[in-house]
Amino acid sequence: MFKMLRALVVSASIACGLAASAAMAAPQTVYEFAPTERTATPYNDGILASITVAAPTDITAVAQRTLASTSVNVKFLVVNTTTNTVLYSSAAKTFPSDGGTPSFKQSDDFAPITLLPGNTYAIGLVSEQPQSLYYQNAAPPVQNGISMVGFSNAFPYANPAVTGVNPGLGFTLKLVYEEPPVSVxxxxxxxxxxxxxxxxxxxxxxxxxxxxxxx
Incomplete structure (x- = not known):
């Protein structure tokens, strides 16, 4: 009986270890566009990438590639511009100076948001300090059914709101999805x-x- 109990405890420990390993799945980048042209982003403003999806797509973090010459405070937004619904608006997050090399400024993880076909989404950051944002003069190729259809402006930093969708330019954007942790x-x-x-x-x-x- 003692051997049986010991075997059960060992098996339970192994099962919990496997479950814990499964719960620590690495985040996946479902979309990434990093053009090389850049434009000065106005103070207290943001230029968000506007996208559509061909199939339901879950995301848990967003990012934009910028060049900041000093420490910057930013807020991240995910807005359904078709229904004028704010799906995610973050608290302020501080990033250090880039030191001359641009970097992706990524939000903290949030609860999964499902992007749905038939809607247009404006996604990106609003900056409290001036920094350069990257873009190209054409829409990028489709990735995983995600198409960039232009950009939207967002301001002011204190309480940012999105205005319109402007076609023609492709702005930097990264979308990340991470499986929610499994309860062990x-x-x-x-x-x-x-x-x-x-x-x-x-x-x-x-x-x-x-x-x-x-x-």
Whole structure:
């Protein structure tokens, strides 16, 4: 019986370890566009990428590639411009100076947002300090059914709102999806104590039976 309980505990530990490994799946980039042309983004303003999707697409983080000469505060937005609905508006996030090399400024992870066909979405950041944002003079190729259809302006920084959709330019954008963490069952402190007592009792019973057989 003791051997059986020990085997069960070992099996449970292995199962929990596997479940924990499954819960730590790496984030996936579902869309990334990093053009090389750049334009000065006005102070207290943002230029968001406007996109459509061919199939339902889940995202959990967004980013835009910028060049900041000083430390900058930004807010991230995901807005359904078809229904004029704000799907995500972040708190301020601070990024250090880029030191001459542009970088993707990425939001914190948020609860999955599903982008749906038939809608246009404006996605990107609004900056409190001036910085350069990257673009190209044409829409980029379609990636994973995601098409860029232009850009939208967003301002002011304090309470940003999106205005319109302007066709023709492709602005930098990254969309990320990460599986939500899987709930891994664990034992409470009292459950651990109870399990220890059961194992100790089983061991004592096993030893007592062995002594009887020897006698």
């Amino acid at each position: 069952p664990t034992l409470s402190e009292w459950s651990m104590i109870l399990l220890g007592l059961l194992m100790a009792g089983a061991a004592a019973l096993h030893l007592q039976r062995r002594r009887r057989l020897i006698v």
